[in-house]
Amino acid sequence: MLHLRALCPAERTDAVLEALRDCPGVAHVVLLRGAAVSPQGDVVEADIAREAADEVITRLYEQQLDRTGGITLEVLDTALSDAADRAEKEAPGESGDAVVWQELVSLTGEQSRLNVTFQAFLTIACLLAAVGVVTDSPVTIVGAMVVGPEFGPLAAVAVGVVLRRWDLVRRAAVALAVGFPLAMAVTTGATMLGEATGLFSAGNLRGEHEVDFIFEVGPYSLIVALLAGAAGMLAMTSAKSAALVGVFISVTTVPAAGYAAVAAVLGQWSRCLASVGQLAVNLLGIVLAAVLVLAVRVRSKRFAASPRPLPNG
Structure with missing residues (x-):
């Protein structure tokens, strides 16, 4: 799985959360209000199945977070939870075949x-x-x-x-x-x-x-x-x-x-x-x-x- 961290303006946070909820393959969503200092705003974190990453990033691009905030991804070696297991099962395709284009x-x-x-x-x-x-x-x-x-x-x-x-x-x-x-x-x-x-x-x-x-x-x-x-x-x-x-x-x-x-x-x-x-x-x-x-x-x-x-x- 991949760990996602998104810095977003406060006015876009609800839309970002909704986008994450609508995407299959997302687990462990965390919201930190006002935690971002530069740029100012909220921090949203989530663990996502690799095969779902491309769709998630596309949704965040639609909210222009790459310009008004920031998006980072890092590889998770281990994720132990039923929610993570469900996310990987719900995500379309196979992790080994997934391409994260960005x-x-x-x-x-x-x-x-x-x-x-x-x-x-x-x-x-x-x-x-x-x-x-x-x-x-x-x-x-x-x-x-x-x-x-x-x-x-x-x-x-x-x-x-x-x-x-x-x-x-x-x-x-x-x-x-x-x-x-x-x-x-x-x-x-x-x-x-x-x-x-x-x-x-x-x-x-x-x-x-x-x-x-x-x-x-x-x-x-x-x-x-x-x-x-x-x-x-x-x-x-x-x-x-x-x-x-x-x-x-x-x-x-x-x-x-x-x-x-x-x-x-x-x-x-x-x-x-x-x-x-x-x-x-x-x-x-x-x-x-x-x-x-x-x-x-x-x-x-x-x-x-x-x-x-x-x-x-």
Whole structure:
């Protein structure tokens, strides 16, 4: 279940309570008159079944609480009461299949920000991939896959396209368009330094290696990207975040970026171009699959038609 807290002006409190009473899947409603200080008003709290959350939030949006007050949601690990059990039984659908759209928008919006942390993780992941390439270490490549934060912006693009949240698409596109080139530029500099100091040479890329799968583009590259994008979006929309680790390990976005940088410095242009192609195929495949999954899961046309701009930053 989810715990809801709504700050609302006193004149809207009765309407909010009525909306909560009318929604199936709501339990433990609490009213605190005059408890809100900033903004001033009343505080209404309730526990709601996950599958009822989207309808509840829509009702609160109708009361404009997102503008005149505030709405917060947090996950409840345990709720022990007959009322909570009844609420989950009355709520339509299954909890594991429920999508809380505003939660999804908020999550992907936060993960798609171009900031120092995002750029640092992406750069470190590319550097790890470069080390994996020159040492022919699949384990290091897997480490780079796990560290890479690129799925957040890719998921944000898919969410933005399906829900017509163009502000979200722009933010995510900027993060990817700036993040990858900058991370590859740093990796290129590190590779040049390594070659100049004799740490490795062009011979490291000649012949066959265990990490050659990175630049070998083929039908399976697209198939894996599509499956990974679908699994990743299912994990995000069903709150099964543990599955995301498997998504990170299955795609070769960051490894392809790292390989391209190393190959360019060492003059292996065919492998460099193939790696860039691998990167493009993976990015497009993930977004396409995520869009298809979301398109199937969209249930509320009203939400999709009423975008709320993301905060700046």
